[in-house]
Each structure stands twice: as C-alpha cells, then as structure tokens.
Amino acid sequence: MRDPIVIVGSGASAVHFAQTALELGRHVVMLDIGHIGAAPVQPGASLNQLKAELDDPVRYFLGDDYRAMVLPANSEEYYGLPPSKSYVFRQTPGMEVVSDGFAPLHSHAGGGLAQAWTAGCYPFNDGELAAFPFGWDEMAPAYTEVAQRIGVSGLDDDLSRFYPLHGGLQPPIPLDAHSQDLLRRYEKKRSGLHGGPRVFMGRARLASLSQPHEGREGCWRCGRCLWGCPTQSLYTPSITLEHLKRREAFEYVAGVRITHFSFDEANRVTHAAGMAANGEAIVREVGTLVLAAGALGTSEIVLESLLRAGTRAELHGLMDNRQVLMPFINLARVGAQFDDRAYQYNQIAAGAPGETPFDYVHGLVTTLTTALVHPVMQTLPLGVRASMGLFRNMHAALGLVNINFPDTRREDNRIALEVGPDGRSRRMLIHYRPDAAEPARLRPAIKRFRALLLRLGCLAPPHMTRARPMGASVHYTGTLPMLTDGGDLTTDRAGRCRPFDNLIIADGATFPSLPAKNLTFTLMANATRIARENFGG
Amino acid sequence: MTGAGGFVGRRVVDHLLARGESVIGIGRSEAPAGWPTTAPWVQADLLDPSAYSQTLQGADAVIHCAALTGKASPAALRKGNVDTTRALIGACTGASVKRLVFVSSIAAVFADRRAYAYAEAKIEAEALVRAAPLETVIVRPTMILGAGSPIQATLERLARLPVTPMFGDGERQVEAVDVEDVARLLAALPRDAEAADAVFALGGGERLSLRQLLARLRALQGIASPARFMSLPLNFTRSCLSLLEGPLLPLLPLTAGQLATFANDSLAPPNPIVERLAPNRRPSPPRAGEQAPPTPPPREDDTTLEREFTQLARYVAGQSATTYQIAKYLDAHEACALTPVTRFDRLLVALARTGGIGLAIADSYSGVLYRTATLRAKLVATLAILECSPPSYAVFDRPDQGGALVFLRMGASVAANAVLLLCGALFLLPAQIVLKRGA
Numbered sequence: 001m002r003d004p005i006v007i008v009g010s011g012a013s014a015v016h017f018a019q020t021a022l023e024l025g026r027h028v029v030m031l032d033i034g035h036i037g038a039a040p041v042q043p044g045a046s047l048n049q050l051k052a053e054l055d056d057p058v059r060y061f062l063g064d065d066y067r068a069m070v071l072p073a074n075s076e077e078y079y080g081l082p083p084s085k086s087y088v089f090r091q092t093p094g095m096e097v098v099s100d101g102f103a104p105l106h107s108h109a110g111g112g113l114a115q116a117w118t119a120g121c122y123p124f125n126d127g128e129l130a131a132f133p134f135g136w137d138e139m140a141p142a143y144t145e146v147a148q149r150i151g152v153s154g155l156d157d158d159l160s161r162f163y164p165l166h167g168g169l170q171p172p173i174p175l176d177a178h179s180q181d182l183l184r185r186y187e188k189k190r191s192g193l194h195g196g197p198r199v200f201m202g203r204a205r206l207a208s209l210s211q212p213h214e215g216r217e218g219c220w221r222c223g224r225c226l227w228g229c230p231t232q233s234l235y236t237p238s239i240t241l242e243h244l245k246r247r248e249a250f251e252y253v254a255g256v257r258i259t260h261f262s263f264d265e266a267n268r269v270t271h272a273a274g275m276a277a278n279g280e281a282i283v284r285e286v287g288t289l290v291l292a293a294g295a296l297g298t299s300e301i302v303l304e305s306l307l308r309a310g311t312r313a314e315l316h317g318l319m320d321n322r323q324v325l326m327p328f329i330n331l332a333r334v335g336a337q338f339d340d341r342a343y344q345y346n347q348i349a350a351g352a353p354g355e356t357p358f359d360y361v362h363g364l365v366t367t368l369t370t371a372l373v374h375p376v377m378q379t380l381p382l383g384v385r386a387s388m389g390l391f392r393n394m395h396a397a398l399g400l401v402n403i404n405f406p407d408t409r410r411e412d413n414r415i416a417l418e419v420g421p422d423g424r425s426r427r428m429l430i431h432y433r434p435d436a437a438e439p440a441r442l443r444p445a446i447k448r449f450r451a452l453l454l455r456l457g458c459l460a461p462p463h464m465t466r467a468r469p470m471g472a473s474v475h476y477t478g479t480l481p482m483l484t485d486g487g488d489l490t491t492d493r494a495g496r497c498r499p500f501d502n503l504i505i506a507d508g509a510t511f512p513s514l515p516a517k518n519l520t521f522t523l524m525a526n527a528t529r530i531a532r533e534n535f536g537g
Numbered sequence: 538m539t540g541a542g543g544f545v546g547r548r549v550v551d552h553l554l555a556r557g558e559s560v561i562g563i564g565r566s567e568a569p570a571g572w573p574t575t576a577p578w579v580q581a582d583l584l585d586p587s588a589y590s591q592t593l594q595g596a597d598a599v600i601h602c603a604a605l606t607g608k609a610s611p612a613a614l615r616k617g618n619v620d621t622t623r624a625l626i627g628a629c630t631g632a633s634v635k636r637l638v639f640v641s642s643i644a645a646v647f648a649d650r651r652a653y654a655y656a657e658a659k660i661e662a663e664a665l666v667r668a669a670p671l672e673t674v675i676v677r678p679t680m681i682l683g684a685g686s687p688i689q690a691t692l693e694r695l696a697r698l699p700v701t702p703m704f705g706d707g708e709r710q711v712e713a714v715d716v717e718d719v720a721r722l723l724a725a726l727p728r729d730a731e732a733a734d735a736v737f738a739l740g741g742g743e744r745l746s747l748r749q750l751l752a753r754l755r756a757l758q759g760i761a762s763p764a765r766f767m768s769l770p771l772n773f774t775r776s777c778l779s780l781l782e783g784p785l786l787p788l789l790p791l792t793a794g795q796l797a798t799f800a801n802d803s804l805a806p807p808n809p810i811v812e813r814l815a816p817n818r819r820p821s822p823p824r825a826g827e828q829a830p831p832t833p834p835p836r837e838d839d840t841t842l843e844r845e846f847t848q849l850a851r852y853v854a855g856q857s858a859t860t861y862q863i864a865k866y867l868d869a870h871e872a873c874a875l876t877p878v879t880r881f882d883r884l885l886v887a888l889a890r891t892g893g894i895g896l897a898i899a900d901s902y903s904g905v906l907y908r909t910a911t912l913r914a915k916l917v918a919t920l921a922i923l924e925c926s927p928p929s930y931a932v933f934d935r936p937d938q939g940g941a942l943v944f945l946r947m948g949a950s951v952a953a954n955a956v957l958l959l960c961g962a963l964f965l966l967p968a969q970i971v972l973k974r975g976a
Contacts, residue, residue, distance in 0.1 A: 051930045062925060071816075338934050374917055374924060382954050389937075390950060396936070420660060421661045
C-alpha cells in the first residue's frame with residue numbers, strides 16, 4: 001500500500017485510522033466536508049450558571065429562531081437539538097435520499113456523527129465477533145490502544161461478563177444521586193435479579209474522563225454534556241482531529257465533498273474526486289484510498305464510482321440497532337432534591353443475556369439530570385401549571401432505559417443509486433425491513449427490563465415505552481462486509497475492498513454483523529487494527 | 538414571483554405582502570383582476586429572458602411557481618416546465634439572485650411514472666435547479682386543494698356522480714394540502730436560512746385513501762347519500778390512453794399520466810422545515826361541516842403580549858416576568874406559530890386573559906381535550922423561556938417540602954386539574970363543537 005494515504009471523512013473511524021497510519025510513519029491526507037461548531041461559551045460555568053450569567057441565555061438554549069423550543073405541535077421528541085450542536089447535522093447540498101423503512105441521519109461535521117454521541121465504549125466479545133474474521137484476542141490490543149488515546153472510564157463489575165476488560169481504563173466518574181440509588185438497590189436484589197429476569201447492572205464504560213488525560217481535564221460535572229462538553233472531558237473525534245492537524249505528515253483539506261474515485265484496468269484506484277464548497281471540481285491523486293465516510297457515505301462513493309465506470313450495483317446487508325425507549329419513575333425519589341451538578345448522560349448500563357452471546361440485549365440507564373424540561377413536562381396529560389407542580393417533584397425521580405437490540409445482514413436491506421434524467425443527478429435509495437421475528441425478540445426483552453425496574457422500585461408505564469424508527473440509532477453498518485471468502489464488494493479482514501487493489505474501507509460498512517452494544521468504540525479500534533494490518537510491516 | 542396570477546402564486550403574493558415583502562409578479566397574461574396595487578406586474582414569457590431579466594436585478598429571491606400541468610403533450614409539458622425553468626435559472630444567475638424557490642410536485646417521487654411526462658419534466662427541472670449556481674429550495678406539494686383548485690374541481694365532478702368511477706382499488710393514500718398552507722410555507726422560504734438547498738415534500742398531514750377523499754368531497758357538496766364506487770382497470774386504461782394519446786390527445790378526457798395518482802401514494806414524510814414554517818396545517822379537504830380557516834392573522838400587539846406573558850409567568854411558575862423575558866416572548870411570537878387562528882383558539886386565549894379561574898380552566902381544558910391549542914403552545918413557550926433564564930430557572934429545580942406529603946400534594950394537584958377540566962368541559966366542549974377547530 002503506497003503513500004499518500006488519502007482518507008475520506010473525519011469521523012471516529014477516520015481519525016483513528018489516520019493516527020495509527022501516522023504513527024507507523026505514513027503520509028496521510030484527509031478530505032472532509034468538515035463543518036465545525038462554535039467554541040464552548042464560558043467553559044468554567046455549570047449549566048445553571050450559564051442560565052444566570054449569559055447575556056442572552058434564551059438564545060443560547062433555544063436558538064435564534066427558537067428551534068430547540070418543543071411546542072405541542074412538534075412534541076414527538078423529549079428534547080430539541082441544542083443550537084450549539086446544530087452544526088453536527090447541518091447538511092450540504094448533495095445527493096437526495098429516498099428511504100423506505102429507514103430514517104437515515106447524516107453528519108458532515110469535522111469529527112462526524114460522534115460529535116453528538118453519548119460516549120459509550122463497549123468492546124465486542126468473542127461471541128459478538130463470531131461473524132467477523134477475527135476474535136477478541138486480535139481486537140484486544142486495538143481496544144487498549146484506543147482507550148489509551150481517548151481515555152475510557154469504567155469498572156470491573158457484574159457487566160464485565162459481557163464487556164471484556166481491556167487496558168487503559170480510568171476509574172468511573174462519581175455517580176449522580178439517582179444512579180447511586182439505583183445501583184444500591186441492585187446490589188441488594190442482585191441474586192434475585194440474576195435468577196429472575198436475568199438482567200445485570202453495573203457502571204457504564206464511557207469515553208468521559210474522571211481524571212486528567214493528555215491535556216484534557218477530568219469531568220467536574222457541570223451538566224453540559226448535551227450542549228457540548230466545555231472541558232473536552234467527554235471525548236469527541238474532533239479532539240483527535242485537532243491533534244492530527246499538528247503533525248507534519250498530515251494534511252487536512254476541509255470543505256470538500258468527495259463523490260467518487262476512479263480506477264484503472266488493473267482495478268487500481270488512481271484518484272479521488274469531488275467538489276469544493278465553491279462548486280469547483282477537485283481531483284486528488286491517491287496511493288491508497290481509505291473510505292471512512294460512514295456506512296452510508298462510503299457506500300454512496302463506491303456505488304457512484306462503479307456507476308461512472310459503467311456498472312450499476314446495489315449494496316446489500318444494511319444494518320442498524322433497533323432501540324426501544326423505556327421512561328421510568330423511581331418512586332422513592334419523588335420529592336427529592338435535584339442536583340444540577342451531575343454528569344448528564346447515562347452512568348449505568350444493564351445487560352440481558354440471550355440464548356447465544358450474540359443475542360445479548362444492551363441497556364443504557366439514564367437518570368434525568370440537567371436538561372431542558374419543557375419538552376418532557378408537556379407530555380403529561382394535564383394543564384401546564386399542574387404539570388409544572390408534578391414535574392418539580394418528579395424531576396429527581398425520572399429516568400430512561402434505552403434498550404438496544406442486535407441486527408444481522410439480510411440481502412433485502414439495500415442501498416442503490418438512481419440516475420436522474422439529466423444523467424448527472426443521483427438519488428440514493430435505501431430499503432430496510434426488520435426481520436419477521438423482531439416482535440417476538442423485542443417483547444420478552446422489554447418485559448425483562450420492565451421487571452428489573454420494578455424490582456428496583458421504579459415504574460415504567462407500558463404505554464410510554466416505544467420503539468424508535470430504524471435509522472434513529474445511527475449505527476449504520478454491513479454494506480461492504482469483512483468476509484474471509486467474499487466476492488466483489490466485500491472486504492477482507494484488513495478492510496481491503498475486493499476487487500480493488502488499493503482501496504481500504506475503514507468504517508462500519510465492513511461489519512458482517514451488528515451486536516447490540518454501541519459500536520463507536522469498535523469502529524475506532526477496528527480502524528486502528530486495519531491500519532496496523534495494512535501498514536504495520 | 539413567477540406564475541404570480543395562478544391558483545397558488547396569487548395566494549403566495551398575498552402572504553408575501555402580509556410579511557412586509559416587496560413583490561414583483563411575472564405572468565404570461567395581463568395582471569389578474571384584484572392584483573394588489575402595491576406590487577408591480579410584469580407580463581412576460583419565461584422562455585424569453587430578455588423580457589424579464591431586468592426585473593430580477595436586485596431581487597433577493599425568486600419563487601418559481603409557473604408550471605404547465607394537466608392534459609398536454611409530452612413536448613408541451615417539457616417546454617412549459619423544463620425549458621422555462623432553464624431560461625429562468627439563466628436569468629436569475631445573470632441578475633445575481635440569491636435564492637430560487639422551486640415549486641415541484643410530489644409526482645417527482647412517484648415510483649410508477651409510466652407515461653407521465655409531467656413527472657419526468659418535474660424531475661428534469663429539479664435537476665436543473667439543483668445544479669444551479671445559487672441557493673435553491675425545492676418543494677414538492679402533494680395534491681393541492683382549496684377554492685379554485687383545478688384538480689379539486691375534477692374530483693368534485695367525479696364525486697357528485699351517482700356511481701363514481703375509480704381507477705384501481707382506490708386504496709392509494711393521499712395527503713392533500715390546502716392551498717393556503719402551501720402559500721404560507723412558500724412565502725416563508727425566501728428568507729429562511731436553514732432551508733438553503735433543502736428538498737422536501739409538503740402535505741397537509743392527514744392521510745386519506747382515494748375512496749375516502751372522494752367520499753369526503755361528495756359529503757362537502759351536501760350530498761347525503763354515501764359514495765358508491767365502480768372499479769375500473771387501472772393499468773389497462775393507462776395502456777389504452779397512452780396508445781391513443783399521440784394522435785387523439787385533444788379528444789381524450791385525460792391522459793395516461795394523469796392516472797398516476799391512482800397508482801402511487803402521494804404522501805409527504807414529516808419534515809422539520811415544514812413543521813417549523815407551516816405548523817398546524819388544516820385538514821384538506823376540510824372535514825364535512827368545517828369551513829377552511831382564514832389566513833393566520835398578524836400577531837397581537839406588543840402591549841397585549843406583554844400583559845399576557847406577565848400573567849402566564851405568574852400563573853405557571855409564580856414568577857414576575859423580567860423585561861428580558863418579555864422581549865423574548867415577543868420574539869418567540871415572530872418565530873413560531875403562537876397566534877390563535879381559529880375562533881375556538883381565540884376564545885381559549887381570551888378566556889385565559891381574564892386571569893384567575895378563567896386561565897386555570899382554559900389551561901386544564903387544553904391540557905386534556907385540546908392539546909394543540911394555541912393557548913397551550915403559549916404556555917409551553919412561557920415555560921421554555923422561564924426555565925432558560927434568571928431568576929425563574931431555579932423554580933424548576935425546587936421540589937415541594939414535606940416528605941410523604943408530597944404525594945398528597947401531587948394527588949391534590951391532579952384532582953384540582955380534573956375539577957377544573959370538568960367545569961371547563963361544561964361550556965368549552967359545546968363551544969368547541971359549535972365553533973369547530975377549523976372554523
């Protein structure tokens with residue numbers, strides 16, 4: 001594999017691939033659209049201090065145009081996207097997407113979708129890697145390497161049976177009072193819970209620092225995770241990107257949308273091409289091309305490149321995690337004082353083993369700490385004043401379990417490109433259907449999580465438990481899978497895309513199956529492993 | 538504004554003028570009767586840019602509403618939709634127009650576009666717009682209904698018949714949209730920063746099968762007997778029509794392409810831009826017995842809103858409103874749909890403004906029986922502003938004192954809400970039925 005190594009994208013996979021390649025002495029060019037957000041305001045202030053001290057706090061929290069204000073007419077969501085994160089989903093003109101059974105989200109931010117992630121770091125175990133052409137032993141060094149780079153906090157506890165231990169773990173961030181209460185009860189009822197609903201609980205593994213790490217501070221619980229961690233305690237790929245930009249052998253080109261690559265008769269990729277923000281065509285010579293634009297972006301580039309070479313193809317096997325949201329109320333905490341100095345995302349995780357290790361169902365238990373509460377308040381079937389009275393007393397008692405289910409590749413779930421009548425415009429067509437057995441898999445797992453909550457003294461009203469649409473978890477994978485003996489448009493264990501000579505796929509498109517656990521940590525580790533396999537000598 | 542004298546364009550002009558915009562209308566014919574005197578009219582053929590390119594100089598945006606629809610040859614449809622759009626884009630570019638808002642059609646995303654030259658023309662025009670070197674917005678309305686709608690007139694004629702012919706099974710879904718809602722959205726698009734380069738469909742939010750749609754149009758014409766349908770073979774009819782169209786187009790009642798509506802769903806997936814700029818779209822066609830509501834009125838005056846916020850802040854959080862918060866409440870009325878539109882909405886807001894028990898009743902009622910009420914939106918906006926700013930944000934974090942008594946208090950609060958709701962329902966429920974949400 002020759003230099004320059006040209007990487008498309010700057011998300012979780014891209015930056016860790018780049019860092020590993022640079023550490024192995026290679027020359028790396030990164031081509032990216034790269035929208036960036038504003039620097040955090042008043043980094044030393046807690047959420048409530050911002051409300052008290054900013055000149056125009058309503059503008060900061062609700063936006064210039066009040067977009068983050070959730071009114072009854074658009075009250076499907078429990079929160080509005082904070083204006084400070086709107087850059088993550090800001091779209092650039094490009095391909096139109098027509099989707100069926102799938103609600104895709106894209107990001108063109110520098111750092112990608114993980115600029116808005118909740119920092120969950122859960123390594124896949126041997127059972128979950130069963131369909132991958134390698135196992136835990138080969139992934140463990142990469143997990144450790146990434147953990148050492150980004151800082152992962154967590155604990156060896158009941159959940160270690162599902163999350164193998166890797167190196168580079170920091171102790172966890174101190175728990176908020178509600179999470180403490182839940183874990184205390186779990187400790188008391190542990191044996192009953194392991195025997196009955198068979199659900200295990202423990203500390204979440206998070207890319208959020210409890211201690212200083214490589215110039216970043218430990219979390220001081222300012223309650224601003226959702227608005228963008230002001231101290232970089234919560235890791236985002238843009239932190240690595242900034243670090244890469246300071247290296248000599250790295251060239252970062254932003255404002256470029258790569259649409260396709262061209263290749264010669266020997267299937268050797270020669271150029272990456274696309275368009276700059278001003279409409280100017282961009283062509284860049286490549287030694288090795290690495291696609292890490294996210295499964296949808298990468299698939300789009302591969303399909304467009306083939307189309308330009310006269311081949312109309314479809315990519316099959318698109319996957320995403322089904323997520324079920326289960327709000328709950330902890331009765332013992334009704335009327336408790338709410339603490340605004342708390343970590344905002346989930347600090348507890350829960351796991352429900354299935355018949356095989358791959359059937360494991362993954363739960364993230366978030367207690368309601370700091371948040372804008374008017375979207376939640378208006379969901380109560382009462383007048384606004386009565387809701388306010390109730391909510392003040394329930395705030396410290398509310399929580400949400402986000403239950404994640406695994407997915408497998410199915411031929412019928414596919415991505416294709418449609419050519420417009422002018423011959424130049426394109427539409428991306430996405431088709432997704434869950435497998436027929438999904439309802440039968442979801443129901444018993446939901447019951448087990450509800451039983452867990454009940455034993456912890458929490459009520460989860462059944463009518464409020466709801467499945468999110470496919471596409472909502474943004475764990476898109478599977479369109480160019482790593483297979484030992486795959487045909488064209490599959491990849492080998494080193495991410496090399498068949499039949500091309502020098503094309504590496506380094507993102508989620510290569511996953512041959514999708515376990516229930518949040519995938520981002522594995523994206524980073526897998527990109528690192530792929531870079532090592534290709535350039536490690 | 539191209540197509541400014543047309544069924545949609547004329548209404549967009551009214552909405553633009555109401556927003557304080559300066560508008561120039563471009564149309565093929567002379568200015569239509571009743572054209573506003575404040576808006577210049579330019580008579581021009583879009584295919585002849587020299588006739589109007591001067592007009593575009595200095596324009597912030599062009600809304601391209603002109604289109605050729607209905608029964609026409611593929612060549613005419615192409616000329617009236619693609620060639621005109623190409624010429625207009627050229628003129629816009631020459632005049633440095635910043636943004637082009639293109640009114641396309643849901644037909645552009647129909648999967649089955651057999652012999653549907655109109656859909657193909659719209660797709661081609663969309664591609665031209667997308668490739669144009671300026672900011673663009675592409676809107677694809679579904680079936681547009683309302684007074685003066687050509688398609689509504691046709692469907693009404695069919696629905697009036699003792700037996701209504703139905704091509705195919707009539708189970709295709711349609712999410713028709715009222716022309717006033719289309720106009721309201723289009724008028725907001727030229728200056729909406731987030732809409733730059735967006736492409737989205739626009740529907741009214743209510744899905745009906747074609748059978749249900751025709752049955753409703755029948756009922757709206759005062760025909761009491763239920764609609765009866767006679768199924769006609771859709772694909773066979775389309776094949777026959779497409780064969781005959783070449784030589785016999787002038788003699789045919791309709792074209793094969795026009796039957797595409799019977800073969801495709803006309804649905805608009807939810808879109809944040811639409812929900813923000815045109816929330817609370819009316820059912821279209823209106824449910825039997827309902828009249829289409831009037832255009833949203835301009836927002837209430839500052840003094841009224843200032844008094845209103847002061848009252849609401851004290852009511853929901855026991856807080857005095859600060860000058861900053863009042864200013865934000867006025868701002869929010871500019872940005873969001875917080876002005877009552879229907880008579881019943883106005884009644885609820887008026888009742889709330891009486892304060893005390895009137896406000897409590899209107900709040901409880903809208904919390905249970907009318908959750909999309911404008912009053913409720915105003916109350917939620919009040920919450921949002923209060924929770925984000927000092928000194929009121931602290932109230933949201935403060936539970937009541939008293940241990941187990943808290944449950945008692947919460948129970949009492951719910952019970953009080955129920956009593957207020959019952960009191961309110963005694964006269965508000967009949968009022969809601971009489972005034973109707975859409976009235």
